[in-house]
Amino acid sequence: MTTTEPVPAPAPSAAPTAPAPATRPSIPGLAEVDVRVADGVSLHAAVGGSGTPVLLLHGFPQTHLMWRSVAADLVADHAVVAADLRGYGASSAPPEDGPGTYSARTMGRDAVALMRELGHDRFALVGHDRGGLVGVRAALDHPEVVTHLGVLDVLPTLDSWEVLQGRSAAVAFHLYLMAQPPGLPEALVAGAPDAFFGHFLDAWGDGSAWLPDDVRAEYLRASRERVTSVVADFRASAGVDADDDRADRDAGRRLTMPVGVLQQHWGGALGFDPVARWAAWAPDLDHRLTRAGHFMAETAPGEVVALVRGLLAR
Template sequence: MKQSLKTFSLLAGLAVPFSAFALEPSEKLSDPALEARARNISGELRCLVCQNQSIDDSDAPLAKDLRTLVREQIKVGATDEQVRNFVVSRYGDFVLLRPPFKPETLLLWLAPLLVLIGGGSAIWSAARKRRWAVATPKALSEAERLRLKELGVENADASGGAPTSAQHSSNHQASPDMSNSHDFYPGFASHWIDTQAGKIFARSHGAGAPVLLLHGFGETNIAWRKIASRLAERFFVVVMDLRGYGWSSVPDSENGKSYAKRLMAEDAVTVMEELGHVQFALVGHDRGARVGMRLALDHPGRLTRLALLDIAPLEEGVGDSNLQRVGRAKFMSFEAPRPENLIAMDPGGFLIDALQNGTRDKTLDPFGDTALEAYCAAFADPLRIHAFCEDFRAGEGVDKEQLLADKAAGKKIIVPTQLLWSAAHFPQQPSLLESWREWASDLRGEAIDSGHYLAEEAPEAVLKALEGFL
């Protein structure tokens, strides 16, 4: 029993970080009563970088900014409740260490328990001298293989077309349940194309100039289902799952190395070459836009046009209007397996929260049940959860390093570029457009009345803008 208590105490310690007040003397208010109020409020606010520390305990720059914000509000006469409400209005309920108990904050209330469980999992994993257990893809049933043939996928093997261990020992693909798959692209051909990442899944249709559509985080190629068929009336359209997403292979990775946007851009080049196109236009949303930006910088002769949807050149440029998105990106970039373990406790809930809060009206209506089911199915695989986190680790690491090096060298995107952004998330549109002018020589753009998921929330407006540009 004593040993059990010692073990529990050790695990509990993992959920409580070592604390040391980070408040600097210069930050304190001269009035002791006002300073006491500020300390009381600060002790209730979460550091969005350190996650489990209050802003008083954290020396992160963002925590210092929040402490300053609290004191500025107190100095202008705001009550404690008004200060808290002001901070929550900018950062969401997540900024409260004790958020209001409601369905959308349930995960926050369970976070200490999840960290405890995650810590136990980490200790167990270390004891077993392994960080990731690779699941063996299950074989497809006869019904699933028939469904693949209906979708036009050639050479589907018993593992669902995924690379076998003999073919690509460092790449994996969990077999989706294709027997009940909805065909979002009637008439589109399906392809699994060999790349350095393993097999990349894509679909194609149409005639005319080639256009590649790349999705964002939480989504798959079906993010373009509302506009792809319409574009295919004028263009040869390719929708593709990024490596680690949807039905594409999942390369092994640590510290984001296999999910560098430079490598993902090379996947796109390989796919388009395999489909017969050396040059093409590219439309990218969110993570797909980051791939498009990297491709334009690395392979300027490959692109004829580049459209970037709802993205800033660097992640921190997203702005105050969508701080939950910034916080989620920071969280997912933390060292493995911390975010993986927490997300795996409720992957569907994590994804649904991200999708719903990213829309203008905070609703899931733009996605529809069939698309949500497909997104959640892709998000449920532990290997893919790790891949998603590796994507963001790359964004905070190697991707940012390469972009800053390009900026220092004066490198720019020379292909004609269109920027479309959410009017809800980027209300100060001139600043976003100006930030992109530092990167693109030939730039135009417009706001779309939408949240983050432009092609799903406002497909007609996006289609009109793209057709006028492409």
């Protein structure tokens, strides 16, 4: 297990909302496909390259486009799949029919089905934020399938809820808002979706004008059209996902594959040790800290590529 010294994150800066582009941006060199993963559910993905397969799962409030710079590097010698999660981007957004519809366990099964349909029975998985939580669940549930796990800037679901406390937890107000029963959070978010989702794009960056206008517009458009399913995802995180993590913790289950984590030192503000939290789940851990802000795959893709390539070499 390795780690680096903690570093402070710079102050964020605001960026204006841009109009939607005439054509939607894409990842150069990758082909876009829609793959059926369950009854009535298809995932949208960008695929390309050959070699060891790597699945890339995005965070909030993004789509698979967040991987555009990382994928451009990895596609040289890997079969790269960058997918929109269920309920996000251009993937299916089925109606919420109980807590399992948007649980991390369900999304983990989606990921396994997607890769199997694309011809990959075993694969590495790298997830950011929400995609990282899906990655952890997929790796716990399918250790025979997920060979390596990379996670960007998030703790496992149960740990996230356990460390949020006091005034510093206000940074995660959206977790508490979207955890509420159906109706109120959807109405509130849908009342000003660009302001809501744009807040996180502005506040969680690296302090620079980091996001191209066309990509920002696409993130806002995609999120605006998926308010109900995005809220359902977060609601599951506060309920069934945390319960599933607790059951695994109580049973002594661990991540048996090599795990690489790159995150900001937000443990300093919230008073916890991120390395200890991760090591409790992942005995074979490479933990690194960054000053690149939350959206590190876009603000510092070289750091992310280095983490992923180091992970795949283990």
